[in-house]
Amino acid sequence: MAKTAVHLADMAQRSTSFPWPDAPEEDQYSVCVHCGFCLEVCPTYQQLGDENHSPRGRVHLIKEASQGLLPLDESVINPVFTCLDCRACETVCPSGVQVGALIEEARGQVHYQEPPSGLSGAVEKLFLRGIFPRPARLKKIRRLMRFYQMSGLRTAVHKMGLLKVLPMHLRELEAVIPDITEQSALDALPELMPAQGARKASAGLFTGCVMDVFFSDVNMATVRVANRNGLDVLVPKEQICCGALQVHAGDREQARKMARHNIDVFERTGTDYIIINAAGCGAALKEYPELFKDDPVYHEKAEQFSSRVRDISELLVEVGYERPQGEVNCTLTYHDACHLCHAQKIRSQPRELLKSIPGVNLVEMVDADRCCGSAGIYNLTHPDMAGQLLERKMDDIPEGVEAVVMGNPGCMMQIKAGVERRKVDLDVLHTVELLDLAYRREGNHDERR
Amino acid sequence: MNGDKVIRELVRILGPSRVLHKPHQLHTYNCDAYVAKTSLPRAVVFPESTEEVARIVKLLHENDIPFLPRGAGTGLSGGATPLNGEVIVSLVRMNRLLRVDFDNLRAVVQPGLVNLTLTRKITNKGYYYAPDPSSQSVCTIGGNLAENAGGSHCLKYGVTTNHIVAAKFVLPTGNVVDIGQPFGDPVGYDLLGLVVGSEGTLGIATEITVRILKKPQAVKTALALFDRVSDASDTVSDIIRAGIIPAAIEMMDQLAMQAVDKSNYYVGYPADIEAVLLIEVDGMAAGVEETSQRVVEICKSHNVRTVKVAENDAERALWWSSRKMAFGATGRISPDYIVQDGVIPRSRLTEVLHKISEISRESGLRIANVFHAGDGNLHPLICYDSRIPGETEKAIKVGSAVLKVCADVGGSITGEHGVGIEKLEEMRFLFTDTDLAAQLAIRSVFNPKDLCNAGKLVPKPSRCVEVRHAQRIIEQNADFFGGFQEQTELMSPSK
Ligand SMILES: Cc1cc2nc3c(=O)[nH]c(=O)nc-3n(C[C@H](O)[C@H](O)[C@H](O)COP(=O)(O)OP(=O)(O)OC[C@H]3O[C@@H](n4cnc5c(N)ncnc54)[C@H](O)[C@@H]3O)c2cc1C
Ligand code: SF4
Ligand code: SF4
Secondary structure, eight states, X not given: OXXXXXXXXXXXXXXXXXXXXXXXXXXXXXXXXXXOTTGGGOHHHHHHOOGGGSHHHHHHHHHHHHTTSSOSSHHHHXXXXXXXXXXXXXXXXXXXXOXXXXXXXXXXXXXXXXXXXXXXXXXXXIIIIIITXXXXXXXXXXXXXXXXXXXXXXXXXXXXXXXXXXXXXXXXHXXXXXXXXXXXXXXXXXXXXXXXXXXXXXXXXXXXXXXXXXXXXXXXXXXXXXXXXXXXXXXOTTOXXXXXXXXXXXXXXXXXXXXXXXXHHHHHHOOSEEEEOOHHHHHHHHTHHHHTTTOHHHHHHHHHHHTTEEEHHHHHHHXXXXXXXXXXXXXXXXXXXXXXHTSSXXXXXXXXXXXXXXXXXXXXXXXXXXXXXXXXXXXXXXHHHHHHHHHHXXXXXXXXXXXXXXXXXXXXXXXXXXXXXXXXXXXXXXHHHHHHHHHHXXXXXXXXX | OOHHHHHHHHHXXXXXXXXXXXXXXXXXXXXXXXXXOOOOOSEEEOOOSHHHHHHHHHHHHHTTOOEEEESSSOOSSSTTOOTTOOEEEEOTTOOOEEEEETXXXXXXXXXXSBHHHHHHHHGGGTEEOOOOOTTTTTOBHHHHHHHTOOOTTHHHHOOGXXXXXXXXXXXXXXXXXXXXXXXXXXXXXXXXXXXXXXXXXXXXXXXXXXXXXXXXXXXXXXXXXXXXXXXXXXHHHHHHHTTOOOSEEEEEEHHHHHHHHTSSSOOOOOTTOSEEEEEEEEESHHHHHHHHHHHHHHHHTTTEEEEEEOOSHHHHHHHHHHHHTHHHHGGGTXXXXXXXXXXXXXXXXXXXXXXXXXXXXXXTOXXXXXXXXXXXXXXXXXXXXXXXXXXXXXXXXXXXXXXXXHHHTTOBSOSSSOOTTTTXXXXXXXXXXHXXXXXXXXXXXXXXXXXXXXXXXXXXOSSHHHHHHHHHHHHHTHHHHHXXXXXXXXXXXXX
């Protein structure tokens, strides 16, 4: 086995296939001991049985590319892009490999080498560079979509069968796009909403873009619930999209710009905490420091920023919450959003909150923490895999439940698409929506809208 | 047919989505969980039925193309690593539970079914599959069969071979045979005994009938912390001397404790103890309470620092994960490791551990120890860094030296991880060239062209006399070997 020696000598000459900045680091991939314990929890491996599409396989390919044993071609690119970035592998990995970070960095290298093309390229360009980072455009889209829904145009389009030009999965998504509220929370809310009763701390609300376009009600509910539990809520108006989708797609340059902006904005706001109700954004905000490995100044700032970020369920349990007195009679099940349970290790808090509501009967579903296939814009770029995972998720929803509850807008849209597809009678809700309802049913709550 | 034609034929049989053959698709199959040696396969195929496996194997056999079976690739001795450009026959898509006979305690599974998945599927009826390798959440029952896998609870319940009663096997010629006996003892030669533990060198299991057990009524698990290894070791001997048959007794040393405590499976072991014992008793509720009390007493009589019985399932589960994740968690304290798998007479533990720490000191490589203490199966984890020139070689040598110690005290070089490519040389600690030649002769009965997982399990006898001897046996019995194929063709039910 003189292999290793040869290997090392080779490596010295062989140049890495990851020559660009912010590449996957040896310290990270060498942590993998190749035990395979992550295989069975990986949704793509479960579906395909192909080790190229498993966590161990992906890390192995990243390692080989990094050492120059493989070129940065389809061998690495396909597996790295079929990853859902769901982090289920990180939850089980005994060795502590940060698979998510490695995947994101590897995607970054691909992004440098070849800007994305094809369907996923078009989707990414439109959404990730064109819309999400630009609040003005986001607003315009929001208005257009609302116009589309409200003006009767939607009905007309449906009647004329115009949607048939869209691929099936986009048609399904169109069908479940919730009615867009008149105003986003970011626009509608005043800059400061004071705590009710004794003030425990202050929190800056990160409104999120998908959440705020499609589910701004959830943001409103979050504010009410936070106020109710002694938190001053501030809404910094200059905040922009968190950049999670850009990170997932490998567009780290764009993500860094957005992160810097948000870090500055929330630094100025200076609240004790930064609260977020979208799991994907929450995970991204907590991982801002990973984006600034090569920038000591912002790395420091990002650390500071991240240490203040809390998911709303996490913060309520941390600072203490009042048990609601209003009843919500409902049998429900909880779906663990990947970026809540795997990326942020938040599992018990939302369940605790739900169980605290009088009348709620929480029935656990099997494999509640298996990805539903939404995974950011994965359901747009990889509709087949996303569709298979959605089917499995729908199969797992226990009989007799009236609602599926979760903590992430992407999952909410995906599971709504599943509900639509199966024509079942099932509400899809966010944890704070139920909690808010319970508080409001106490009857003495000041309803702000 | 040349290689390309064979690939085309494979694609024709299985369809393009179930054959990986482009060079860029093959890298993740260049080794299993033993990473010290890597080599690319020619292709990877994913059959879904016995018939497909048989067709593939027949094709490969006829065209003299080497192949090997692979399950989850968690093997620790390189059994699924393609040394000869094999076509890898991956069984992960054959992962169905085919039938369960609760009345007679039998389940029929496909080989790619994951060990723990079987238990999960029958647990709500109160049954389980007993062999529990630490890798049970991922490894396949086919892989378990091939490695005769053991696990923590095999002290009381026995290893894989005690739980497999019959199998459908695709021989390396492509013929399908049924071996074993779903009920009753083997009739004729115990071929099942032969293929269990054959490490994929005698063919491919495609359907396996296993015993399932009723879950014990009660379980008690104790965690005992010891200042000295010798006390822990005496405790183990005393428990067994007292006539208690625990379901499991596991030991970890300080370095192993440090590794798991750095992982997601944190228990919080004190930094100044030498050994922790995890002792589990199970059975009827009444007896278990009493036995666990006796276990606690015995620990106390051996200077235990603290001993605690798990208060609830969550605590018990955490202690077990901490033990079962110990190998993987070694990645927290070292970039690479080799896990060895020696067996020793239990009473020699203290002495052997002492020798291992000497080897560690001399080599400068840290060694963590995890131990199925009840049955004397020792897992020294040799920590190294493959990036440092020469260290992989050194770690391999250290592993070998450790196995020598085990063999010298009357033990064995493998308890459950198999020989694979890793321990080929160490086979010579146990067997003479004549012994090895006899084993090779058996292999050639099943595997006449040596196409199926060649170069694993049994080393070639070192002296050429013995090689010639083995060859002579085969030549002299040419009729028999030829006849074997005909006979199996007659026997083969599924054609
Ligand atoms: C962290 C860790 C902990 C482990 N703990 C234990 C333990 O406690 N006890 C233990 O015994 N082992 C343990 N192992 C080793 C390993 O998990 C077992 O050997 C397991 O049985 C391998 O199963 P697999 O499906 O991964 O097989 P693979 O690794 O894919 O293959 C193993 C061997 O079986 C052959 N094979 C696979 N499928 C078939 C089939 N259908 N028919 C014929 N041959 C086949 C292969 O050719 C190969 O030689 C551990 C491994 C790891 C990484
Ligand atoms: S990522 Fe973790 S669990 Fe997966 S093979 Fe590597 S060390 Fe094992
Ligand atoms: S992040 Fe999810 S999809 Fe990606 S490798 Fe890990 S488990 Fe698989």
